[in-house]
Amino acid sequence: MFDIIVLGAGASGTVAAITAKRNNPSLRVAIIESMPVLGKKILATGNGRCNLSNINALSHEYHNKDFAANVLSRYDVKKTVDFFNSAGLYTVTDDEGRIYPMSNSAASVVDALRFECERLGITVITDEKISNIKNNGDFFILGGRHRAKKVILACGGKASPSQGSDGSGFELLKQLGHKISSPIPALVQLTSDNKIVRSFKGLRVKGKIKIFAESEEIGKAEGEILFTEYGLSGIASMDAQRILCSYLSEKKCSVVIDLVPEFTKEGIRQRIDNIISLNPNLKSENLLIGFLPKKIGKGLIKCAYVKDNTPINEISEENLQKICDLCKSFRVYISGSKGFENAQVTRGGADINEFNKDTLESLKVKGLYATGELLDVDGGCGGFNLQWAWSSGMAAGKNAANN
Ligand SMILES: Cc1cc2nc3c(=O)[nH]c(=O)nc-3n(C[C@H](O)[C@H](O)[C@H](O)COP(=O)(O)OP(=O)(O)OC[C@H]3O[C@@H](n4cnc5c(N)ncnc54)[C@H](O)[C@@H]3O)c2cc1C
Structure with missing residues (x-):
């Protein structure tokens, strides 16, 4: 005994x-x-x-x-x-x-x-x-x-x-x-069906995340976000999953990522305008290389329906705004998580x-x-x-x- x-x-x-x-x-x-x-x-x-x-x-x-x-x-x-x-x-x-x-x-x-x-x-x-x-x-x-x-x-x-x-x-x-x-x-990785997100696999950013269940903002997370072939990993994504965990099976959930937290939207726009005046014929796929890994920048340009090879001085005002919006508020719909096997x-x-x-x-x-x-x-x-x-x-x- x-x-x-x-x-x-x-x-x-x-x-x-x-x-x-x-x-x-x-x-x-x-x-x-x-x-x-x-x-x-x-x-x-x-x-x-x-x-x-x-x-x-x-x-x-x-x-x-x-x-x-x-x-x-x-x-x-x-x-x-x-x-x-x-x-x-x-x-x-x-x-x-x-x-x-x-x-x-x-x-x-x-x-x-x-x-x-x-x-x-x-x-x-x-x-x-x-x-x-x-x-x-x-x-x-x-x-x-x-x-x-x-x-x-x-x-x-x-x-x-x-x-x-x-x-x-x-x-x-x-x-x-x-x-x-x-x-x-x-505290587990988030999955997403978003093809653009999956195409960023292996790339990391330090970002800020707003977390949504339907249209209600239910929390925030920040830190490293790692894009993967199934969705989102990294500390900020895992923290976001923890906030979402009890909603995931019942509600349509999404995260809105600020991919460039260092600058305001106006700050990004100002810098983009500088690049356009310096190098007007640069291909649009390179517009965001100063802020983000090239593949992510390219993906955002695609989301704004701008072709990769369009010279940057030909991007419309509306599309430039859209690109700045995407840098600050990139929404990813979440399909679920990687489950108990991978959870912390x-x-x-x-x-x-x-x-x-x-x-x-x-x-x-x-x-x-x-x-x-x-x-x-x-x-x-x-x-x-x-x-x-x-x-x-x-x-x-x-x-x-x-x-
Ligand atoms: C990959 C990973 C990384 C992590 N990193 C961190 C970190 O860096 N910092 C942090 O704060 N947290 C981290 N965590 C979380 C942290 O490890 C756990 O929250 C913590 O270990 C929980 O402690 P516990 O004593 O409750 O359970 P555990 O540490 O899980 O211990 C439970 C023990 O009970 C034993 N057991 C279970 N059932 C039975 C049974 N029926 N009979 C006999 N034995 C049994 C198990 O084998 C196990 O050894 C991480 C978790 C994982 C999976």
Whole structure:
């Protein structure tokens, strides 16, 4: 019999187990993990660099912010950095507030967590997927054989199932009588049937995006946009998808991209007029090379129904206006997303109304806690989701150890 079993050796689970054991070293704490190794998904984060937090990770950045607020403020970014420092891992912060391990390697984060589990004497059982859980009032039985007085479910959501989080945590919660709000993929690439967009594949811009469900503007995103053979990728597109995720199946959605955020429409026009007076016979396909990759400029010229080889001084006033409009407001209709297979995070999950927002203990089953993506809390790109995983892991671990 263990005092605490943590199910899932991902971001929130390892931190929960370490926090529980640090708070009360006499407890027998175990982690059970379905994958062969601890922290597999962490290795893939931040393109292998692990963007582990963000100095702006405050509750208003999150879905279900009121639920997340207490945990995020009690176990904030500073506490997280202190936690990692105390496990021998140091961090650096980039100009945009993103926090990375000083080694620039996600493997260091996993190593630090693993070594800390070993140092504290936490039992780590790998290669064992748990499919059933029972509670008899005094203790829990997991997979028919592991017994524990308390259980912290840290199984993640459904995003990126090849790294272990296949949604089985939701099934375990249902077995214990919890409600699950329908999980949907979030922070994932957007698909579009727009042939011009697809023809830009491989090209990147730093742009600003306005996000629309039907005609209603529902949010904004900005940063890198990568055009692909299926639609849009890059951080700004993934953030836009997260804002759109609950509308995608029901409404006609689109994004309007400002491809040249550095200049106003008038600023672009003024510069275009300069080019026309300097080099009036230049072919129209080259009109925008000073602002955008040539292929994108060419695509916009095509959208304005101007032929590639028209000399730029023959483009009509109306079409010049149209070209400037397209630079600032290029609308792309969205057909969907690349799904859970490619998603970074899950929207939906354990109904937050059934958990105590200070301790993360279930209000239905005493001694049961949930953390991380299993709960219906998610944030944008930039370290926000791992911060929620660490914060919720610390909260559940501490409360499970002390109560
Ligand atoms: C490619 C990618 C890149 C990302 N990059 C970033 C980033 O740079 N910054 C950031 O903040 N966020 C990033 N994220 C999101 C972040 O990784 C997750 O939000 C975070 O890992 C969630 O932590 P968690 O503990 O809830 O779940 P997870 O880390 O998914 O851990 C859950 C664990 O539980 C195990 N498990 C599940 N079910 C069972 C079961 N039934 N029995 C036993 N074990 C089970 C799984 O194998 C897994 O190890 C990224 C996600 C992906 C997919």
